[in-house]
Amino acid sequence: MTPFTLRPALAGLAALLATAAVHAAGPLYAERGTCSGHPGVALQVPAGWCAGLVADARDGLRMPRRLLQVAPHRFWIVDMGNWEPRRGRLLELRTDIDRGQPGRVRVLASGLDRPHGLAQGPDKRLYIGEAGTVWRTPVGDAVQRQDVITGLPADGAHPLKELAFTPDGRLLVNMGSVTDACRGDDQQQPAPCPELAGPQPRAAVYVATFAGADFALQSFKPLATGLRNSLGLASTTGRDGTVHLWQAENSVDYTDTNLPAEELNALKEGASYGWPYCLSDARGKAMPARGYEGRARCASHTAAHAAWPAHVAPLQLLTAPAHLAASSPFSGRLLAVWHGYRKNGQRIVAWRLDEQGRPSGAREDLVSGWQTQAGMRPLGTPAGATFDTDGRLWIVEDRNRSVIVVAPRQP
Secondary structure (H helix, E strand, O other), rough: OOOOOOOOOOHHHHHHHHHHHHOOOOOOOOOOOOOOOOOOOEOOOOOOEEEEEEHHHHOOOOEHHHEEEEEOOOOEEEEEEOOOOOOOOEEEEEEEOOOOOOOEEEEEEEEOOOOOOOEEEEOOOOOEEEOHHHHHHHOOOOOOOOEOOOOOOOOOOOOOEEEEOOOOOOOEEEEEOOOOOOOOOOOOOOOOOOHOOOOOOOOEEEEEEEEEEOOOEEEEEEEEOOOOOOOEEEEEEOOOEEEEEEEEOOOOOOOOOOOOEEEEEEEEOOOOOOOEEEOOOOOEEEEEOOOOOOOOHHOOOOOOOEEEEEOOEEEEEEEHHHOOOOOOOOOEEEEEOOOOOOOOOOOOEEEEEEEEEEEEOOOOOOOEEOOOOOOOOOOOOOEEEEEEOOEEEEEEEEEEEEEEEEEEEOO
């Protein structure tokens, strides 16, 4: 796509090294009582709820990023392994089998190239996003792989493919930028940025459409551009049936504490959201990015719906399913998984949805407390989450290779 030779994903490599160092130190979470049949751990959760440690490195987890319930007591997990190609796996976790027993965690597929996205389609098959391929398989005792979208670019700083289905059965796919800020080896930042050009631009969200009895791919094209790295994608629906598409933006890597803001963007077909020319300040106001002062025309790009604290690194967006009880602390909300290791990250947050299906009001910190506390817990970085049919929230935390459940506290 571009003439640039690129550095590796430094943040990912740093996290990998930090994880290895933590594991060399010994046990991670201290166990405190029980939660939903699992050892309890000290995290901050809604009143009347608890957090339990379901699985960790002792079960063979290496770098879990996504999970989905496929049947009662059965979860499929996408495990990246690390940031090197072909180290990823698709795993199955049986939560009704005790630790150390055969069959608790088994490998369904291995040698995957930096897998990240995991979504269930309207055809009931599971879709897995590797760096260069999106494929699907029925849920069963063995994987029956069918490649759906191939030849995707797997190079650069942001090769991961996030996946999310819309209510009408379209598939949103992240196509992250090659560079952090369109800076080449010559340290120049051209305008226009070549990553946004050509038939397959980067820094974009793509949409795949399907049809027919076998849900065959019909088209795959850009939906919106100027989005550096869209590792959070979701949709909400208003009471009038209007569907809103949402993107969580991992913004440019400044060393400043409060700049630039991460963003929540309302996706519109054909819109440009500013990368690499413009970004948001802490108040959500568009401003020229460094290197593009005097050249950026920020008014020509779509402004962010909301600004989030800098460096929170959103890694997933998800909506609470309709089957949740109205009394659930997750009901009627848009959730975001903030993976960042700095003070504002390491948490799962939410906003209530208004009648139009748009997140509004004050932020709620639903699950937090992953900062280091000696003898209790290590620094933790949640990477993904899902709900089960009982309304419990399941979390994969990649720094400590763990699966955590948040469930109602039993007497």
